[in-house]
Amino acid sequence: MDVWSSGRKLVLAAGVLFLASIVLYNLATLSVLPSAQHPDHVPTRSLQHPVIPGQSDLDHVALYDQDAGLLGSDPPAAYDLSEPSHTFSALLDALGVMQSHFFAIWQGQWPHAIDWTAAVMGTHVSATLAAMTETWRYSARRQSHHGHHEENQARENRINRYFTQITSFYFGENAFSLRTQAYDDMLWVVLGWLESIKFINLHSQLHYPPSTNPDEDVKASRGNSSLWYARQFIPQFAHRARLFYDLASKGWDTSLCGGGMVWNPYLAPYKNAITNQLFISASIGMYLHFPGDHNSSPFSIRNPVRQPTGLPPAKAHDPQYLENAVEAYQWLKTSGMTNGKGLYVDGFHIKGWTGGKNGSTGTGKCDLRDNMVYTYNQGVILSGLRGLWEATGSKDYLEDGHTLIRNVIAATGWYNRGTRWRWQWSGLGRNGVMEEACDSMGTCSQNGHTFKGIFFHHLNLFCSPLPQTAFVEGSFRAFGAGRHLFSWHERQCREYGSWLRHNAQAAYVTRDDEGEFGTWWGIPGKNRSPAEHDMTHDEGFGLPSDDGTDYRNQGVPIDEVWRLPEDQIWQQNKSDDNDSTAVKQKANIDEHLSRHTIWDPNDRGRGRTVETQSGGLAILRALWQVVDLER
Secondary structure (H helix, E strand, O other): OHHHHHHHHHHHHHHHHHHHHHHHHHHHHHHHOOHHHOOOOOOOOOOOOOOOOOOOHHHHHHHHHOOOOOOOOOOOOOOOOOOHHHHHHHHHHHHHHHHHHHOEOOOOEOOOOOHHHHHHHHHHHHHHHHHHHHHHHHHHHHOOOOOHHHHHHHHHHHHHHHHHHHHHHHHHOOHHHHOOOOHHHHHHHHHHHHHHHHHHHHHHHHHOOOOOOOOHHHHHHOOOOOOOHHHHHHHHHHHHHHHHHHHHHHHEOOOOOOOOEOOOOOOOOOEEHHHHHHHHHHHHHHHHHOOOEOOOOOOEOOOOOOOOEOOOOEOOOOHHHHHHHHHHHHHHHOOOOEOOOOOEOOEEEEOOOOOOOOOOOOOOOEEEEEOOOOHHHHOHHHHHHHHHHHHHOOHHHHHHHHHHHHHHHHHOOHHHOOOOOOOOOOOOEEOOEEOOOOOOOOOOOHHHHHHHHHHHHHHHHHHOOOOOOOEEEOOEEEOOOOHHHHHHHHHHHHOOHHHHHHHHHHHHOOOOOOOOOOOOOOOOOOOOOOOOOOHHHOOOOOOOOOOOOOHHHHOOOOOOOOOOOOOOHHHHOOOOOOOOHHHHHHHHHHHHHHHOOOOOHHHOOOOOOHHHHHHHHHHHHHHHHHHHOOO
16 A cells, blocks of 8 residues: 555656646747747748748758758749749749748658648659759759869759658658558559659669669668668668559459449449549559569468468569550540540449449449549649550550640630630630639639649659660560650640740749749739729639539538448438539639738638649749750
């Protein structure tokens, strides 16, 4: 009893000391807080030291003072994007703002992103690093050797700083949760880590001596100074890409519609454009860039002798990946998933499907089409088509990609510029500027905020110069382009230059004073008052069509079409609200106009986010690499 009493006293004393330490810490912290953090002062984000969760004020100072301009101009500069030489500087600033404002290195995460958008953010950072290293390769060729060493050192330091954030994200990514989510969520993970592997290989090839030693990755991990240290991460990145590809592949289904990927195993069967496009791009990416994997984790004990067994090795350039990509694209192309404008609609349900043990497969066909059009549904397939050309040598894949891009450009109202109908909705925007249907209404979710950046990322991959020499390794062959095909592809992509610059400029003017991009690039004017320009009453201004289900921004409907039969929630929550989405969204704009004299539409809804910033980053990167970079 005495021992128990003494123990209670020790616990009580420890608790008191702990609470006292918290009080003393808070009092000490309050005494040194800048005035902007005191309760009587309205908090504002400092332009000089943006708030990064988990870092002290001294960390902010060190972050900027250690290497001036490393994370972007401070405050962000304004560049004239009509000058090609300014695009790269604007790109570096956009990356700097994205990482300094939204990434928390101590967490290895963009804390306000959701799991799948975080995977896309990682993809954008790796792709931008690839653009940086490629740019500096070409600029080094044109420079004198005076001061060359110091400049290269500064550039390498910048590359390494951002790359360490990618490695931090490898550990911060919510991989366990993603394994239980929809198949498209898993495939974003695959594309993200393949992009990181591609960057490591590119940077190593351009700036470090090549090695023919098969154990080079092992040597890099042991400190071989002739190899870039980042190569030691390739096996880990490859393992994660392989795990998620294998998990997502379970979504391929031939029992309905003769093939195609199911979007979400927890809902009624829905074969949508994005999941199938992701499967195509991930499959061909695995075929071309996956280096193999010998990591047997995670282990399984499902065998007769109950001995733990691991995953079997996965080889590089497995022909099965190529077969999957070819089969999936053939299914998608013949599925009827494009509309009259040549754009991909969202997907298909199966008429009469009720599922369950006593249910019915209905017609078993993809015959209940949802006509919603999203920008990213026009983009992800582009990188897949580019990869399919490289793996097969068939020009048809490139021609399909260019046809889709031209359809997209037309659907942004590019050919209505300068007419009275320039503000009319054209299917994917107005006045030549790409727009998500939710942008003008301020109703975009984190999903919608991410879509345009995804489109421009994959367009950029599609339009990168074709390799001119074939690569052969055993039975694996990657094709090279002859002179005529190389020039044809480059010429086609150059023709998109004016449209890319138009969109980049539209996106760029949405930045606020801290350099953060907004989501609605197509706004007729920035900070206009209703008296100056009431866009909703322009003769040609049109709202997007509500033909389709905007489940990416409004949520998955609670009804028998989308939900499983055993999910009775839809029967209990049927809505009797028959107002069309367009009417509600028009009211949203009118209400905002009535309450604001001077307004910034990009402050509505979720405002500026890491996802909207990634959109600005992606269009600047596309403009730079497709148009302005002198190779």
